[in-house]
Amino acid sequence: MVKPRFTTKIFLSYIIIVLLISISFAVFSTITLKKYYIKNIEERLSINTTLVGELLHKKTPSLDRDIKKLGRKIGERITIIDKTGRVLADSEKDPYFMENHALRPEVRMALKEGVGKSIRFSRTLGVDMFYLAIPSGDGRVVRLSVPLTEIKTAIHGLRCMFLSVIFISCIFLLLVAFIISRTIGRPISSIAETAEDIARGDLKKRVNVSSEDEIGRLAISFNKMAEELGSRIDAITREKNLLETVLHGIADGVFVTDKNGKMILTNPGFERIFPRTVGRYYYEVIRNDEINFLIEKALNSGIQESKEVSLYLPDEKIFQIYAAPIRDKKEITGACTVMLDITNLKKLERMRIDFVANVSHELRTPLTAIQGAIETLKRGALKKQSATEFVDIIERQTTRLGSLINDLLDLSGIESKERKMEFEEIDARDMVQRVYANFKRTAKKKSQEFCLDLPEEPVILGADPEKIEQAIANLVDNAIKFTPDRGEVILSLNTSKERVRIEVKDTGPGIAPDDIPRIFERFYRVDKARSRKLGGTGLGLSIVKHIVEAHNGKVGVESQPGKGSKFIITLSRR
């Protein structure tokens, strides 16, 4: 439905007011006019009736003729009725043909009360008539009547006048409505339209009204309000964007709940752990009593607390949880929870503790042996022939200590950012060949078949030659060390367009599937005693892994117990 415009409303209300006033004025004036007119007629008829009554007292031979003459003279109808109601004379009709008038209200009233009046429609004349009857004193009744046509004409004239007034008022009102629509309606419509546009989100819209009256002031205030609203929305949007950017930038999980515990905001860090949670309750999402207790505390008691919690997602992850209440003035309106993933940190901490323990243990073993040997020597064995045996022990253990310390230094050197790799363009074949040459004699001592497989073309590679050589040497050393006498060790270099593969294959004891993921850990040895006996420190593969990863490469192993092992270093050629 089309809503009426402001000016139409004004116009309609004016019309209603004019109509109401005109109609009530017309009604009242008609009633008053009628009353006044009838009173006038009444007075006139009353005088004339009295006069006619007096005339009756004179003896007249022909009453009816006289009455007709008199009636014409005064311009009123005169009727003389006897007390039985018979018409004795009438100024307009033949009394002989007239019916009995005893029941006429004015006649009955005149006989009863002295004066009788009535307004009725005369069927004889076809108009409303005013009748006035007075008894003449000798038992007869004089009745005078006039048609009420005059009053009808007067009332009709009055009505015409009022209709003209209403018509002229309407034209005048149309003019007023037009002026109002120009001066008030249009600016107000413009303000209304602009308000609608602003409500729809077009904050750039402004009202264009230049008048200096109240509407002009309203327009100026409106524009200022729109300006203010725009800048506030801009500020809120900026703050919201900033908050979103910060939240997106935080790698840890962050979520906000309202005071009822419903999730209202989450960041990608949290969504990675618990996807699609906005709108749900935190206790439905996080099924962990410790975390839920922290949030509950923040929401109910306003207490901010933090706790380390383990979650199984499904692998174990360790989080440091911080839950803090959000307050508006003093009231708690929600809670903000941050989940810091400290799994790696914890792992590192554990590794550090293990490492210190391992290093101490590894150092203590040879030291105890050295101390034991020195003690024995001091107790007199120095002079005996067995002294060389103890000096051998000291030498072996010192060598072991030396290689342990060397490995540790290598490891820390690769790990520390200070000693960066020195990358240069090298031919990988040279490196592999050097390692082969270095270990040839060791393999021969164990009667092992040590083979080298190299491509014919140079294999140019960007790498730290010293480090990569050390990594390959560690793998070859292990292969020769763990492969029994007369076994076979193959060192090969394969290339593709993108990659270089260095493989060390042996026919040694192989590695059990359970041990494979762990052999690159520091100090991890499948058979500790055997490794130690063979002079191993448990750090060789760990060093290989670090060197290869520092070159953005990968090291892997394919092995089955009893079927030998194949260690593969893959390096990118770029």
Ligand code: ADP
């Ligand atoms: P280690 O000083 O003991 O050689 P590494 O880190 O080099 O230490 O190796 C870790 C463990 O992995 C070894 O103790 C051994 O059990 C296993 N391993 C490494 N290379 C081989 C191989 N070629 N054949 C069988 N086992 C191996």
